[in-house]
Amino acid sequence: MALPDLSERLKHLDATLTSIEKVLDLDKLRAEIADLQEQVGAPDLWDDQANAQRVTGRLSALQAELERATNLRQRLDDVEVLLELAAEEGDEDSRAEAEAEINRLAGSIESLEVRTLLSGEFDEREALVTIRSGAGGVDAADFAEMLQRMYIRWAERHEYPVEVYDTSYAEEAGLKSTTFAVKAPYAYGTLSVESGTHRLVRISPFDNQGRRQTSFAAVEVVPVLEETDEIDIPDEEIRVDVYRSSGPGGQSVNTTDSAVRLTHIPTGVVVSCQNEKSQLQNKASAMVILKAKLLALKKAEERAQLDELRGDVQASWGDQMRNYVLNPYQMVKDLRTEYETGNTQAVLDGEIDDFIEAGIRWRRGQSLN
Structure with missing residues (x-):
């Protein structure tokens, strides 16, 4: 030039x-x-x-x-x-x-x-990420664990602290679900564009006939609440269950009933935490997660009501938002932004900044339409 x-x-x-x-x-x-x-x-x-x-x-x-x-x-x-x-x-x-x-x-x-595009009400908050395996059996559980590793690697690249609150292991391999916090300013605004259904296509390592398998995992991202946020949950609306923490394959990693599961009876929202050694600490952490999810639910309901008033109800943009294809070719593609790369291993190793940035710009464009 x-x-x-x-x-x-x-x-x-x-x-x-x-x-x-x-x-x-x-x-x-x-x-x-x-x-x-x-x-x-x-x-x-x-x-x-x-x-x-x-x-x-x-x-x-x-x-x-x-x-x-x-x-x-x-x-x-x-x-x-x-x-x-x-x-x-x-x-x-x-x-x-x-x-x-x-x-x-x-x-x-x-x-x-x-x-600078992160100017939403809760964008500057820390993020709570929940990943759940979907359709696809053991491959979906393995995919959920792959996604957890991908996001934690991404956080490590940026030197963002991560705290895992709860991990539910699948019987054969992988995870049924996991919830962890990314503790950095604007983590919610940044990662919120990752919410939605993720789809994996590959030759299944769990199929002795070597067939191609399609599996799904859901990613949910909500903001961590602060003490000033007004979310009051009466005690009678919460059911508390305690149980023993467990590791892969159901192996006990705690000899006391320290893990805590909270159920918000009016909405059916269920959260759990087994990261801490004491029941009181796990209950406090589970309450943080529950309040964050109830706030996200409240905001979603408000948005739905506004859409209905406008007569402009649209399907969630997060449904099947990204494909990870490892066979018959190598490609990760975001279906909203059309951003794609053939370097699938780099993506699964946490190099997802380009996808996140494209998602933030896409969301900004949608809000201006």
């Missing part, structure tokens, strides 16, 4: 990054970081472990967000100097280096721009 074209492209990237910086409000971000650092320095911080984890987790995430934005600004300034050097000295190597860096910057800035 010629130098004038590179200069023009650089101006466009600079304008985009400036717009992003205004939306992120870097001064406000720095002020919140300073406040959180003051809280972290308090000697009694860890007297309340739940609050301490929330404070330190948010501090880490906001510092990473600020560093990401400031690092992009520094890179943009550096490449501008490199481009000027290439123009003054007619240095082809500098021009080529500048072009390569501009290409890298374009991808990074575009990725950060997606973050």
